Amino acid sequence: MTTDEQRATPLTPVLSRYWDAPRSWTLETYRAHAGYRALPKALRMQPDEVIATVKDSGLRGRGGAGFPTGMKWGFIPQDDPAKPHYLVVNADESEPGTCKDIPLMLATPHTLIEGIIIAAYAIRAAHAFVYLRGEVLPVLRRMQYAVDEAYAAGYLGHDILGSGYDLDLIVHAGAGAYICGEETALLDSLEGRRGQPRLRPPFPAVAGLYACPTVVNNVESIASVPAILRNGVDWFRTMGSEKSPGFTLYSLSGHVTTPGQYEAPLGITLRELLGYAGGMRAGHELKFWTPGGSSTPLFTAEHLDVPLDYEGVGAAGSMLGTKALQCFDDTTCVARAVLRWTEFYAHESCGKCTPCREGTYWLVQLLQRLEAGRGTEADLDKLLDIADNINGKSFCALGDGAASPIVSSLKYFRDEYVDHLRQGGCPFDPARSTVWAPARLPEGAR
Template sequence: MPVTPVLTSRWKIPGIWSLETYERHDGYRSVRTALNTSPDDLIKMVKDSGLRGRGGAGFPTGMKWSFIPQGDGKPHYLVINADEGEPGTCKDAPLMMTDPHSLIEGIIVASYAVRANRAFVYLRGELIHAARRLRNATAEAYRAGYLGKDILGSGFDLDLVIHSGAGAYICGEETALLDSLEGRRGQPRLRPPFPATHGLYNSPTVVNNVETIASVPFIVNHGVEWFRSLGTEKSPGPKIYSLSGHVTRPGQYEAPMGTTLRELLDMAGGMRGGRQLKAWTPGGSSTPMLTADHLDVPLDFDSVMAAGSLLGTAALMIMDDTVDIVPVVRRLTQFYAHESCGKCTPCREGTTWLLQILTRMEHGQGDPSDVNTLTDACDNIFGRAFCALADGAVSPIVSGIKHFPEEFAAASTPRPATAAPGGASGNGVAKSSTNALAGAH
């Protein structure tokens, strides 16, 4: 399947991270166009393009921009969520590392559209090299007059701050990100009010993902119809898909929205070692797992939802037929238990109990009631927390039980302890596990 790259079109150009090289390849053209267009017309253009947020939720970008109240006398802010912490997700880091000016260009256009004079990039703390590239690119943009006072003589002012976080997954949630950016502990806020009216510093704020904002200059340069010619009717445009796991060539693959996993696997050289596909996540670890039966599901927001999962960040973690699903689910649950901010009880307590049960099951100390206990606990956690972290935590468990019930049934049957030489038990914990850990229910 021939694919014409858009977002990744400059990634292989030597030195594209420098302003000089970037300007030679159409760089900052959309800024000049945007500054000669009214902000309302820009918002309408993005709305008409059908661009949907690439950070996970898939909310229409132009609609989010239009929520910002105008003439309210308050400062407006644009915040870029670059806290890429979802397991399996690795699309924003190479974009910032390789082509940082494309993000800055999008930030200028978006800030002008929502009438923001200050923008922030909240960068995951571990992305040290991407942060260096982005800060260097920001300094170049200031020197060239693309940032700062009276940009290109337009009268529009914009300051850009690159802020590195401290490596907390919860700060990928937009309101927790805003609290962290303000210097407080990163915890999700109760909504309403929403960031559109009460965001950063209690002012109107737009929070967008890196890939979302990097798509905006292409819409301005090539037009709405061109953008809508890519992808599907309800999810138009190009998308960066991250393939990891048991594939021959893991990495980032750009394709139109609606591309199938079968097509992406062809681009990535197929399954590693020629093995069979067993399970995969369409949007990172927080999205329900799918199976080989879903190879031809179009990878757009609506089609993946209809198949019982979520596109999320389009982070496809591929697992072949050698994988035991229970340890995979246990490991993902351990991640969410560790990263829970602890603000709300369902997430703080629930993820810990889920992890304890799954750990026993993985170690052969399961109980016949474990599957029912897991299901009930997940039902009581889903939709009852401040943010989507808890929902993401139960997704691998619920989908694992749904698609691989026999593996969970086997793990919930206690295995006899192995006898060690001399007649002693080779597994002292398992010897009395049922009684000793009965309280874990």
């Protein structure tokens, strides 16, 4: 797609532009869509030039925190040639509501592979790893098939395209733990140990995989690099905002007419995306939604016009995170939805630190009691007290993620929690289901 075509529509199909092509995952199809044209250009540049290009583009990590990708690459120390450098791609997509990296690897794995080669060359790494969830076996097989194709074509292995650069790429199957989405826990798992977060410093850029300098990047972050090298920094910056430039994949799910992946410039609003998705399901209205997965503070219908970039969402009181836009309509019980999320975090806590291990357990106990209508209003304050003792005090961000939906739901829907107590149970439906009957509730049942 040309630059003019990109500007002609609010949506920007770059990563997803040929997901629907026949056999889109093959090397032949990728080459037919300008695949591996950025790699020769990158190999003709000095590694530091590649890093500078990615820095100038303003590409920010697409895995959650939004840290500048080029800056992360630049942190790798170059003063100790005895220590090898490693590139690790975090493909352990675990955040509830997030589904962008898995379809990307399933549909166009060579986009990721070309990005890996360029990134590894830039940080002077001879070995790269893709850490992928072991449960998604079809994706694992497709990634391995694409890696084999890349080796056979001379894009991986020894003396890539006659440049003198060598790179080996390994696809590693994780054992299925949410905590391994945290980069240091991922590194421990990759080394064969139990996945638990490490104390920092030292940071992975100094002592990561096998205690060597390591860059850990999200799938979408790395997959965005070839397009930047191929089309240029100015092209990339025509999309998005000044501080959050470029395109990204938004995962739209829940009670929407057409859920799915919507690739658009950073800064688009949920109102615009819902327009493309056909709006909320017929006869219902948006009640609350997550801008970046269940670990980010909730938004309500009043936030429909918040720009979905890192600055806009942050200024409104949440985080863009993984751009997992879970939309819930007026038939959803907030207390029940938050309980389900909290049960997930309590189950997935690695137990290494006390605030998260004990805090998530007690959050579940209180929420179960409140949702069943057996608690007291004092329990609401106790929820906030426990969340405060977790937030910012746990070893990694899992604890913060568990606290976020609780604090934000009490901010916007405290009255609904109180209704559970006054009515002795859920005011929506006695079946205690997150998704209630499709008909509107009768007047007075709210």
